[in-house]
Each structure stands twice: as C-alpha cells, then as structure tokens.
Amino acid sequence: MTKPNHWIVKASLLLLTYCLACSRSAQQQAPVTTVKDDDLYFYTVPPKQLFWLGESVVIELQLYSRSEQPILVGQLQDDELVRFKVTGPDGNEIPWQGKARSSTKRYAPKDFIELKQWKQITTDRTISLKDGEGFVFNKPGEYTLTAEYSMGPPEKLAPFAGSAKILTRPLHSSKLSFCIDACIQTPLEVRNNAPVAALDAVNAFYTKITKSQQFGIPYGRDRKAIQPLLSKRLALVIDALGACNDDYFRRFSRILRENTSKPAIPWGEAGLFTGPEDASTPTSFRILGSRVVGENRVDVLMAFKEDWGESEGDVTAILENNRWVIDDYVAMYENDELQRLSDGYPECKDGKWVSTTY
Numbered sequence: 001m002t003k004p005n006h007w008i009v010k011a012s013l014l015l016l017t018y019c020l021a022c023s024r025s026a027q028q029q030a031p032v033t034t035v036k037d038d039d040l041y042f043y044t045v046p047p048k049q050l051f052w053l054g055e056s057v058v059i060e061l062q063l064y065s066r067s068e069q070p071i072l073v074g075q076l077q078d079d080e081l082v083r084f085k086v087t088g089p090d091g092n093e094i095p096w097q098g099k100a101r102s103s104t105k106r107y108a109p110k111d112f113i114e115l116k117q118w119k120q121i122t123t124d125r126t127i128s129l130k131d132g133e134g135f136v137f138n139k140p141g142e143y144t145l146t147a148e149y150s151m152g153p154p155e156k157l158a159p160f161a162g163s164a165k166i167l168t169r170p171l172h173s174s175k176l177s178f179c180i181d182a183c184i185q186t187p188l189e190v191r192n193n194a195p196v197a198a199l200d201a202v203n204a205f206y207t208k209i210t211k212s213q214q215f216g217i218p219y220g221r222d223r224k225a226i227q228p229l230l231s232k233r234l235a236l237v238i239d240a241l242g243a244c245n246d247d248y249f250r251r252f253s254r255i256l257r258e259n260t261s262k263p264a265i266p267w268g269e270a271g272l273f274t275g276p277e278d279a280s281t282p283t284s285f286r287i288l289g290s291r292v293v294g295e296n297r298v299d300v301l302m303a304f305k306e307d308w309g310e311s312e313g314d315v316t317a318i319l320e321n322n323r324w325v326i327d328d329y330v331a332m333y334e335n336d337e338l339q340r341l342s343d344g345y346p347e348c349k350d351g352k353w354v355s356t357t358y
Contacts, residue, residue: 033165034154039067040115042149042171047124049178049332050301050314052289053190057128057137057178059084059145063121070114072164074151076123083148084127089141089185098133107156114164140181140190140291142338147173177338182291182299183314183330194290198298198317201324205229205315206285206302209273213281216267217242231320231327237342241267243351252358264357266345273341274304275331279311288312298324 043062051057061076074081086094115121127145128134137143150170151157157166181190205226212222217238227235248265249256256263271280282304289301296319303310316328329341347355 033069035067035071035165035167035169039165040065040071040073040167040171042147042173044145044147044173044176046176046178046336048312049335049338050183050312051137051178051180053138053140053181055128056126056130057135057180058124058126059147059176060122060124061147061149063115063149065115065117065119067165068117070116070164072112072151072157072161072166073115073121074111075113076121076125076149081149081151082125083150084135085146085148086127086135087144089139089143089187094135094137094143096133096135097129107160109160112157112160114162137180139187140179140293141184141187142177142179144175144177144337146175149173174336176336179314179338182293183316183338184293184299188294191292192290194292194298194300195324198319198324199287199290199300201229201317201326202287202300202302202315205326206273209271210282210285210304213283215269215271215280216265217245217272226326229326231318231325234325234327234342237344238272240351241272241344241348244345244348244353247351248353248358251353255358261358264347264355266347273313273315273326273329275311275313275333275335277334278306278308279304279313279331279333282306282311297327 041062041064043064045060045062047058047060061082063073063076065071076082084096088094113121126134129136148170149172151167154166154168184190208222208225208229212218212225214222218226219242223238223242230238245265245267248263252263255261262268269280270276271282274280274282284305286303286305287300288303291299293299293316298317300315300317302313302315304313311331311333313332314330315326317324318327320327327342330338332338347353347357
C-alpha cells in the first residue's frame with residue numbers, strides 16, 4: 001500500500017477544517033422566524049389603582065403568546081428589557097432615577113425562555129423609588145403609564161433562538177392610569193380627617209345604590225331616591241345620559257328587535273356608581289379610606305361586595321349649599337384609564353346619540 005503524500009494529507013485536513021467552520025458559521029447565521037403583530041402581546045396591569053403617598057407602586061407585567069411556534073422571550077424581571085414612561089398630574093413626564101438602560105449587555109442562555117402558544121409569563125415590578133432606582137411619586141393626583149418591551153438587535157438573539165421565533169421590534173403596552181393619595185387632576189392640598197357629614201352622605205347614597213341593584217342609568221323611583229344626594233353638575237350629567245339613552249332606543253329599537261341585537265349603549269350592563277359588568281350590582285359596600293382634597297371636597301375609596309369578591313372605586317363628595325352631595329365617581333375595575341362619570345360618554349352629545357354604532 002502506498003503511503004499518502006504528506007502535502008495531500010495536510011491539504012485535506014485544512015479543507016475539512018474550513019468546511020466545518022463554514023458549516024458552523026452557516027448554522028449560526030441561518031435565518032430565523034420573526035414575531036408577527038398578533039403573535040405576542042405585552043400588557044401592563046395595575047393590581048390596584050389607588051396608592052397612598054409613600055406606598056410602593058407595583059405594576060404587573062405580562063407577555064402572552066398566540067403563536068404556534070415558540071417565541072424566544074427574556075425574563076420580565078430584567079431592567080434592560082422594559083422601559084417605563086410615566087406622566088404626572090401636571091402633564092409632565094417624570095424622570096426615571098438610577099442607571100440608564102444599557103445597549104451593550106451580553107446575553108446568556110439562562111436569560112431566555114421559549115414561550116409556547118397560549119402561555120404567558122408575568123411578574124410584579126416595583127416602579128416607585130427603591131434602592132436608588134425608580135420614579136419619585138411625591139405629589140397627589142392621577143398618573144399615566146406606558147411601557148415598552150424590547151429585546152435588542154436580532155443578531156444578538158439569533159444564537160439563542162434555535163427553532164423559536166425572535167422579536168425584532170419593540171412592543172408597547174396600552175396606557176393605564178393610577179392615583180397617588182387622591183384621583184385629582186390639578187395640584188391641590190390633600191389631607192386626612194374627612195368630615196363625618198361627608199362620609200354620612202356617601203353611606204346614605206350607597207345604601208340606596210346597593211338596594212336598587214339597577215344596571216345603567218337610574219330611572220323612576222331609583223332616580224328619585226338618589227336625586228337629593230347628587231350635585232347639580234352630576235344631576236345634569238345623568239339627565240343628559242338619560243336623554244341620550246331615550247334617543248338611542250327611539251332610533252334603533254325596531255332594528256334591535258328585528259335582528260335580536262344587543263344594544264350598543266356602553267352603560268347597559270354597568271353600574272354608573274359602582275363599575276362595569278361584574279362590578280355593576282354589588283350587594284354591599286364598605287369605606288376603605290378617605291382624603292380631603294382642597295377646601296370642600298372629599299374623595300372616598302369604596303369596596304363593593306360581589307359574588308366573585310370585591311371591586312373598588314373612588315367617589316367624590318363636595319359641599320354644595322351647605323350639604324355634602326355626590327359629585328363624581330371613578331370605577332377602579334376594568335377602567336385602566338380611570339374614566340370619570342362626570343366626563344360622560346363619547347357616544348353622547350347634548351342628550352343625543354351621535355355614534356354610528358347600534
């Protein structure tokens with residue numbers, strides 16, 4: 001047998017090494033599947049929407065997948081992946097205190113998980129100042145928050161993706177609102193020691209509301225029962241909604257009957273003074289706390305007993321003609337942007353239904 005030529009063996013080894021290197025390079029640079037718009041959802045959820053001054057403000061973060069193919073996601077506890085934007089009661093953005101987000105972080109396999117279809121990961125994040133990082137919430141009022149989830153350049157993720165999809169663009173959460181000390185939108189003094197008469201008015205009002213167990217706009221006997229406890233402003237709001245409700249059914253009742261359609265009125269299955277859907281007809285209530293706002297206003301945090309547990313809301317009582325009356329309500333159940341009852345509904349204008357939806 002002839003001995004192989006030394007140079008032929010060396011050239012073959014070099015060629016084999018080069019091919020293996022090419023194979024590894026091709027494998028690392030193989031194209032990966034990217035996440036589409038409806039593959040992955042990013043949510044921010046407030047466990048509650050009223051925090052006392054000095055209390056830790058905690059927000060729940062969620063990533064939810066609808067993709068059949070697993071998605072590579074980073075752990076939500078990582079400060080490098082989530083950015084928050086918070087606007088204060090004065091409309092100005094509040095700066096984040098602490099280190100800035102790094103764009104040079106080096107990843108390891110333990111930083112990721114593969115999120116399968118219909119699965120989600122959640123975590124609680126404290127966003128108020130803690131250990132030198134977070135937002136400073138030192139003023140009472142209503143705050144708004146949005147968040148961005150981003151995993152950085154795709155080329156950094158590809159080595160860890162395997163068969164999973166990767167996220168190549170930022171995801172943005174919907175805007176949510178929460179309150180510190182009181183749900184006010186202007187800078188006012190907030191203090192404790194609410195007048196007993198104000199709390200008595202709130203108790204009297206909700207005794208009637210929980211007794212009536214009525215959806216939507218109060219009519220007839222129920223409206224007559226609460227009328228003396230409403231401020232002039234709120235009474236006009238309720239009157240306008242009632243006129244809008246009548247206008248809606250005057251125009252669309254025949255169409256609804258023929259199509260057996262469900263009415264599109266947003267207050268149809270809501271309690272105006274308690275909350276939407278599952279919070280609409282509580283059997284009882286209790287006062288959780290109160291704050292004096294300015295000179296003649298008291299905000300009262302309420303809890304309502306439902307079949308499934310408790311919902312919450314913030315009711316405003318004001319001093320009008322030397323009497324404490326109900327002037328506003330903010331539901332803190334399925335109401336991320338904290339819509340006030342006194343703001344009315346965009347479907348109504350001057351007592352008329354102006355929406356094209358029926």
